[in-house]
Amino acid sequence: MSDEIEQIRGLLSTLEDRITTSPEDAALRDFAALELPEIIADVTDYLMPQLTPYEASVYFYMFRHSIIGSGTQYVRVSVSGLRHIVSSARADAASGISVQLVAASLKQLVDLGVICKQSEPNRTGTLYKVLIPEEIELCRLAMKSEAIKPDPILNPQSEVDYYNVRENRTLIFERDGYQCEYCRKQLTRFTATLDHITPVSQGGGNEYDNVITACRECNSRKTGKALGDFLADTNPA
Ligand SMILES: [Zn+2]
Numbered sequence: 009m010s011d012e013i014e015q016i017r018g019l020l021s022t023l024e025d026r027i028t029t030s031p032e033d034a035a036l037r038d039f040a041a042l043e044l045p046e047i048i049a050d051v052t053d054y055l056m057p058q059l060t061p062y063e064a065s066v067y068f069y070m071f072r073h074s075i076i077g078s079g080t081q082y083v084r085v086s087v088s089g090l091r092h093i094v095s096s097a098r099a100d101a102a103s104g105i106s107v108q109l110v111a112a113s114l115k116q117l118v119d120l121g122v123i124c125k126q127s128e129p130n131r132t133g134t135l136y137k138v139l140i141p142e143e144i145e146l147c148r149l150a151m152k153s154e155a156i157k158p159d160p161i162l163n164p165q166s167e168v169d170y171y172n173v174r175e176n177r178t179l180i181f182e183r184d185g186y187q188c189e190y191c192r193k194q195l196t197r198f199t200a201t202l203d204h205i206t207p208v209s210q211g212g213g214n215e216y217d218n219v220i221t222a223c224r225e226c227n228s229r230k231t232g233k234a235l236g237d238f239l240a241d242t243n244p245a
Pocket residue numbers: 188189190191192193222223224225226227
C-alpha cells in the first residue's frame with residue numbers, strides 16, 4: 009500500500025513538473041537568430057547600472073541558463089543553488105554570500121520587474137521568466153532618455169543616424185509599429201530589420217525618412233533596388 013502511495017506521489021510530481029514547465033514550450037522564442045550581442049549590450053548599458061552587484065550576479069546566472077542556455081526566457085532556480093553560484097570562489101569560504109542575501113536579491117529583481125515568478129517553489133526550485141531590457145520598464149526609461157529625439161518636420165535633413173545607432177533603430181521600429189512596411193507582416197524586436205528606401209548604393213543615407221521597418225524576406229529581396237523597382241517586381245501589373 010505505501011508503495012502505491014509512493015508511486016502516486018511520483019506521478020503527481022511528474023505531472024506537476026510538466027505543468028509548471030509548460031510555459032517554456034509555449035513561449036519558445038528563436039533566440040538563436042536574434043541579435044544576442046545587442047541584448048547583452050543593452051543589459052550592460054541599461055540594466056547593470058540599476059542593480060547591486062549581487063542582483064547583477066543573480067540576473068546574469070539566470071540569463072545564462074535561460075536565454076543563452078535553452079533559448080527560452082524561463083529558468084528554474086533555488087536560493088540554495090544560487091548561493092553557491094553567486095558566492096565568489098575568492099571570498100573567504102566561511103563568509104560566502106548568505107541565503108538571506110540571495111533571497112533578498114531575487115525578491116528585489118522581482119520587485120524591479122526584471123524577472124517574473126512563474127510558479128510556487130517545488131523540490132527543484134521556483135520557475136522564473138527572465139526579462140530582457142526592452143521588456144523592463146526601468147531600462148525602457150533609460151533607453152528613451154538616451155535616444156535622440158527625431159524632429160523630421162523641423163529638421164528634415166537631419167544628420168542623425170537612424171540605421172546604426174541602436175536607440176534610434178528602436179525609434180524607427182516603434183514609429184512603424186514593428187510592421188514590415190512592404191508586406192505588412194507583424195514583426196517583433198527580434199525579427200524586425202531596417203531597410204533603406206533609397207539604397208545606400210544609390211546615394212541613400214541613414215536619415216529618419218530613408219529608413220523603414222522590413223521583415224528579413226522583404227529586406228533581402230529589396231537589397232540594392234530602389235523602391236519603385238522593388239514594388240514593380242513584387243506586384244507585376
Ligand atoms: Zn515583408
